[in-house]
Amino acid sequence: DVKVTQSSRYLVKRTGEKVFLECVQDMDHENMFWYRQDPGLGLRLIYFSYDVKMKEKGDIPEGYSVSREKKERFSLILESASTNQTSMYLCASRLRLAGVRNEQFFGPGTRLTVL
Amino acid sequence: GQNIDQPTEMTATEGAIVQINCTYQTSGFNGLFWYQQHAGEAPTFLSYNVLDGLEEKGRFSSFLSRSKGYSYLLLKELQMKDSASYLCAVRVYYNQGGKLIFGQGTELSVKP
Numbered sequence: 396d397v398k399v400t401q402s403s404r405y406l407v408k409r410t411g412e413k414v415f416l417e418c419v420q421d422m423d424h425e426n427m428f429w430y431r432q433d434p435g436l437g438l439r440l441i442y443f444s445y446d447v448k449m450k451e452k453g454d455i456p457e458g459y460s461v462s463r464e465k466k467e468r469f470s471l472i473l474e475s476a477s478t479n480q481t482s483m484y485l486c487a488s489r490l491r492l493a494g495v496r497n498e499q500f501f502g503p504g505t506r507l508t509v510l
Numbered sequence: 511g512q513n514i515d516q517p518t519e520m521t522a523t524e525g526a527i528v529q530i531n532c533t534y535q536t537s538g539f540n541g542l543f544w545y546q547q548h549a550g551e552a553p554t555f556l557s558y559n560v561l562d563g564l565e566e567k568g569r570f571s572s573f574l575s576r577s578k579g580y581s582y583l584l585l586k587e588l589q590m591k592d593s594a595s596y597l598c599a600v601r602v603y604y605n606q607g608g609k610l611i612f613g614q615g616t617e618l619s620v621k622p
Contacts, residue, residue, distance in 0.1 A: 426607060436614060437514075438553075438597070438612040440610070451605050453609070485553070499610065501545075503551060504550075504551075
């Protein structure tokens, strides 16, 4: 079974703090994703990485950056946390295959509260 | 733009059948996924459609009509454990294999 783990289930930070969210997958997947999930808005893509050291902006990248130094690990960074970044953050991974089902596998999420 | 619509909430009775609809307007359609998400847990894959028609997997079935921009998830013989949020997601063409656009999710409550 694919396993995607996230470093924390719950996190509380203060406005202006630098925040790191870590995600690790154990199935040698090339692609990794960071989403945020908010009531009424669904999951929205922040950033994704299609391989080590490669990254692409998603639909809502403002206020975030990412790092992918190793294939199994994808980090989301909030350079200066703000209250509007309070949300559930979900990481996902998948193989780099085109034209087939190739579903994404999700981690359990990190609920971040910024005070 | 990209838009996916699904009902916010639905309620059904244990043992019954429920159909959750999803309509979409996206560019570069390359497949539609349904995920199940229990409260506080990770979304888990349920079904995938890329061609028109019905895909059946046990108590769950999913239907797609590309010309109408429409899909539904059908859950039969409902069980209490089916109470969860059901996420419709369309894969659109993008760099390196496409990206998913999600609907807001449908919260299903199954009552005894």
